[in-house]
Amino acid sequence: MVLLQISEPGQSPEPHQRRRAVGIDLGTTNSLVATVRSGTPETLLDSEGQHLLPSVVHYSATGEVTVGRRAYDRSADDPLNTLVSVKRFMGRGIEDIKTLGSQLPYDMVASDSGMPNFKTVAGEISPVAASTEILKVLVERAELALDGRLEGAVVTVPAYFDEAQRQATKDAATLAGVKVLRLLSEPTAAAVAYGLDQGGEGVIAVYDLGGGTFDISILRLSHGVFEVLSTGGDSALGGDDFDRALAQWFGQQAGLGDDLNPSVQRQLLMTARSAKESLSTQPQVAVSVAGWTGELKREQLDSLIDPMIDKTLRACRRCLRDAGLKPEDVANVVMVGGSTRTLRVREKVTEAFGREPLVDIDPDRVVAIGAALQADVLVGNKPGDEMLLLDVIPLSLGIETMGGLMEKIIHRNTTIPVAKAQDFTTFKDGQVAMAVHVLQGERELVSDSRSLARFELRGIPPMVAGAAKIRVGFRVDADGLLNVSAKELISGVEAHVEVKPSYGLNDEEVTRMLKESYTHAKGDMQARALREQQVDADRMYVDLQAALEQDGRALLNNEEYHCLEMALVDLERVRNSENHREIARHIEVVSKTSEEFAARRMNASIQKALTGHSLDEIERGM
């Protein structure tokens, strides 16, 4: 992912005209909002002086909605109606959710949007609606603090979020009544918070260990341009797993079996979490839970979580290897996410990279702060020389063409926003409609690509095959969202689609699709060649058949006619061959055989056109 910088054309408004803009980190576990005041970024507090809003929404039978800490407190006694980790479900389909691997207790039901809904006492709730509730609280908080309506917000998303997940996030913000200035990737936001975009060169590793997820991103900065070299991580590993390990240990100390009721389980987990967090600032903590009272020492926690930290470090090494780098190539390690407060995590990361990570900015707040800095630039609060960051698309986008082939229109790693167009034509005489199938991926065949959307262009005036000119335009906006249009240029008929796929891809799936495209490259090229020859053979068959029907009897003698009929049979047979060279050879032969017929038809049609016109007219180009 490349991040280019472009200059902001707006000039700096007077201080009293400062526009109200915020950065929002919509997290899996916690969310928060930040803004730039008097040139300094700060996170905004709630009425109780807290900046973290737990990303938890509770629904009651009376339709009352609670968000944040009070909702979190309901998770022990009313788990089914207390939605946690909603971010995992954003933009995902039923199939994805089965493989999410999270042991969340919800009843999920299918819905029209393609995203499954949560079944609660207050009815079916979509992941977007639950996220909207979280965002509403943050927007309200900001409007209170800034004393007025917001101009807009930069909302952060994981670097690997795809179209559907980004769209779902954007929808949630729009529903919460705030304009999305940009979606920004979380590691980029963290690097921006440390001012790493302001000059300097080098490789940056962003280590983000949150509540339920671990993300590692390797960025390279050169000449003020960020490039994401690789991303990796584990979507089912985070501070919650530390809590689970510790809760289990508490259970053992208390002499409890494995078969615990959900409410005892929740109690153990909540105690574990608060004990773990205390150990980040003190060497030991007194614990009393489920009938067990004792001292928990830091060493005990360390020994429980070491295997999990090691797992994150293995992912780091893999990610570095993907980027073709060694730990010593990394100039800066940025720590992000509440779980990087755990001292053991810092120690082990320091050891792995051979350098002290950057921890000066609160790891909970660093993403929101970077987003706020970016929002401030985007609304024009900064002088003209400030920079904007741009992303690239992770997988190529294109459409299906004849023969089940994927024609790429925008290639992966293209900087967004971007608009590209390509002209296509009709396959059959008199074709009045065209099906546009929008695809994503690196492979040559449609069957190996991911289907994003389908739409139809209707009302094409009937013409001979190949005469219509259909311009297919792809536009990807700064948020990575795709709009596809198709226009027949002679008649002006037009159709378009906003691509909102019903489910998303996670980072592993993107990586897998890329890897497959490399390993299958040769086979894919052969498959493409085969399909192209088959399409050519089909076209030739249709054309020749029509021509024979129309002019065969008039222009050919019996023997010639029979010979071309045989050629047709031959084409039909060889079309199904799996050998593209063989098909090519037959196409060659048939085109030789039919050359004379084609020439006679040409003459005949010129003859016909000439009838009734003077030679003068012809010469004047009539």
Ligand code: ADP
């Ligand atoms: P997310 O990005 O998933 O929303 P956060 O970055 O907010 O998550 O991290 C939440 C995690 O950070 C939780 O597991 C929480 O227990 C952990 N955490 C918060 N404060 C501390 C602390 N002082 N010490 C250790 N872990 C902490």
Ligand code: MG
């Ligand atoms: Mg986070």
